[in-house]
Amino acid sequence: MKKIAYTFILLASMALTFTGCRETKSNSEKIEDSIEEVGDDIEEGAEEVKDEIDDAVDDN
Secondary structure (H helix, E strand, O other), X not given: OHHHHHHHHHHHHHHHHHOOOOOOOOHHHHHHHHXXXXXXXXXXXXXHHHHHHHHHHHHO
């Protein structure tokens, strides 16, 4: 009986040790991240356009 109990305890301990918890994002968090990425891309695009305009003005 002790061997069965020890085996069960060992298997349960191993299962808990090797079972990882993964942090998942909710849909609202995913949407917020997407909105932030789009905002960053827009800002980068605007800066590139500004730089190109500045270069064109400097050339003339």
